[in-house]
Structure formats: structure tokens, C-alpha cells
Amino acid sequence: MKVLFIGSDVYGSNSRSMRDGIIRSGDEVVTVDSAKISNLTGWSFARINRKLLGGRPSRSAVERVMSDVESAVESFRPDCVFAFKAINLPQARLHSLSVPLKVHYSADDVSNAQNVSTDYLEHESLWDAVITTKSHNVPELLARGVLNPLLVWSAYDPELHFRYRDVEHFDFLSGFIGNYRPDREKTIDSLCTLYGELFYLAGPGWRRARLGGLNFSPKVHPGVYGAMYSRAISRVSANLVLLNSDNRDQHTCRSFEVPAAGGLFVGPRTEEHEKILEDGSEAFLYSTEDELFEILERLRVDVEWARRVRIDGYRRVVEGRNTYADRWSEIRDSLIGQRSK
Structure with missing residues (x-):
């Protein structure tokens, strides 16, 4: 499967770990880094500007990311858009993309107002799948009109989370x-x-x-x-x-x-x-x-x-199939099953 991944590419982020899990599964991935609108850290000008805008990213930052997305769709021709908490992107433009499958993923409670946007909620039911790690979100998503809410548990990244050393004594x-x-x-x-x-x-x-x-x-x-x-x-x-x-x-x-x-x-x-x-x-x-x-x-x-x-x-x-690659396999199998119906 060819996957256009939209999410933060910051080292150590859950978004990057999910993207890497898709790659480890053998699927072809192109990434559009949305860190500039989703994961601002430090005392950068962009972060200060975002504070002045009431927590919203600037229009220019959003436009740059969305332009990158549209260019990637044209050149890469993906089978699937995987949007990792893309609540700050213009939803109508996302859903107008000529891509067979569009899925949204959030590791946060999507019934918490801090984790959604008005624009996202107005278009939420258009996603082919809305993936959540919160079991209580599934009935809530169904009640909001989402046709395919998918519960997938959290995971770990073996490149980041591993036994650093065998120790007998601790600090x-x-x-x-x-x-x-x-x-x-x-x-x-x-x-x-x-x-x-x-x-x-x-x-x-x-x-x-x-x-x-x-x-x-x-x-x-x-x-x-x-x-x-x-x-x-x-x-x-x-x-x-x-x-x-x-x-x-x-x-x-x-x-x-x-x-x-x-x-x-x-x-x-x-x-x-x-x-x-x-x-x-x-x-x-x-x-x-x-x-x-x-x-x-x-x-x-x-x-x-x-x-x-x-x-x-x-x-x-x-030993229990809990990596991000394992979670992506669950998601991919669900998407393939959905398309075959």
C-alpha cells in the first residue's frame, strides 16, 4: 500500500513512531511533516505567534503544509492518506484529495474539546476510518455519525523503547x-x-x-x-x-x-x-x-x-505484538476488509 503520512516528524514523537511502523511493515510511505502546526516546542517565533492566535497555527503555516500535501498526492498517487491528528488542516481540502482511502488517527480523547476543532467536527463523518486509542470514544464517534470508528491500542517503538542495559542496582x-x-x-x-x-x-x-x-x-x-x-x-x-x-x-x-x-x-x-x-x-x-x-x-x-x-x-x-508496526497491520487489515465489502 502507498501511504501519504501527514504528521509530526519530530524525533521521539508518537507520530513519527507510527510512520516508522508503517515503513517497517513494508509499505511505501511519503511524509508531509506537520510539526510546524501540530508540535511547536521551545520559544520559537512560530510558537509565540501561535499563542497570539489563541493556540491556532498561522494561516501561512497551515497553507505550507496543505500545499505540500496536495503536491505529494499529485506526484506520489497514494492509496491512503493517514492523517495523524490533522485537526488544524482545512478539512474540506483534505477530503477533496483524489485518494481512495482517507483515515484520521488520534491518540487523545476526541471528545475533549482541546483535541478537536470546529472544522474537524463538521467533516469528521467523511473519513473512511477514524482511529482512536480510547475505547470510550468508539460509541461517541458512532453517535457523531462516524461510519467506521476503529479502536487500536497504543504501542511502543522498538527503535526508542528497549532495554538500555541490564542492571542489578538502580540510582x-x-x-x-x-x-x-x-x-x-x-x-x-x-x-x-x-x-x-x-x-x-x-x-x-x-x-x-x-x-x-x-x-x-x-x-x-x-x-x-x-x-x-x-x-x-x-x-x-x-x-x-x-x-x-x-x-x-x-x-x-x-x-x-x-x-x-x-x-x-x-x-x-x-x-x-x-x-x-x-x-x-x-x-x-x-x-x-x-x-x-x-x-x-x-x-x-x-x-x-x-x-x-x-x-x-x-x-x-x-512478545505480544505491541509495536507500531503491529498496530498498523491491524489498521491496514481493517481498511482492506472495509474496501472488499
């Missing part, structure tokens, strides 16, 4: 890698207070949070991406897998990335987490903060138990 007892979110602050603050310098924290936004009480100010490491994510995981004995309440997460990319990187998965007890890993033998799941603290204390004492669970969790994920 930190526990840790979390990810963005600051208000719903995460209480748990992280409690762990910083409890473990002090033995708790590893990395990611944007945490420096502004008041963590660790009056007597301790934790060191906040910068965000780590790509292979450096796996290196950071290897330094931590028990890795927290926190979810995003704004997305109503039952699982997330981190749910696969942490064990794939050889990390010991410690995360909230959800129906989907219980399907990904076996509680107590491949991961440790908790329902309350007190239960989380109890788990971490047990792991501190029983190092051998932690080692066994870490290894078995790793095997479950990497």
Missing part, C-alpha cells in the same frame, strides 16, 4: 517521566516527600510545582525523549505509569513503553491495564495512593520479586 527507588498535570501533582508530591533524592522526576512543567514539602526541593530533570527515555527508565527501580484524566485514560503509550524499555510497571488499576499485564506477576497495579506506597515499600525490600516481575512484564509486551 532511584521510584520515578516518573512525563508532563506536569494537576491531577498528578498530589501523588508526585507525596513521593518526593517520602523518597527525597531517591525519587526520579523528569518532564516539562514540574519545576513550577511546589513539591517535597518545606525541607526538600526535588531535582527535576528535563524531559527525555527517544532512546534517552529508555536510558532514564533503566536508572529507576519502579517506574510510575500515570494516566491523563483529561483523556479519561484506561491506558496510554507509557503503558507499553515502560515495560518495553525494561522498566518495572507500577500504575493505576484499570480494566485495560489488567488486560495488558498481569497484576502481581508482570506489573503492580494500585487503586489508592496508600496501596501505591505499600507496593513501593514491598519492592524496596523484596528486590528479587521486583526483578522477576520486571522481566516478565518486559517479555509480555515485547
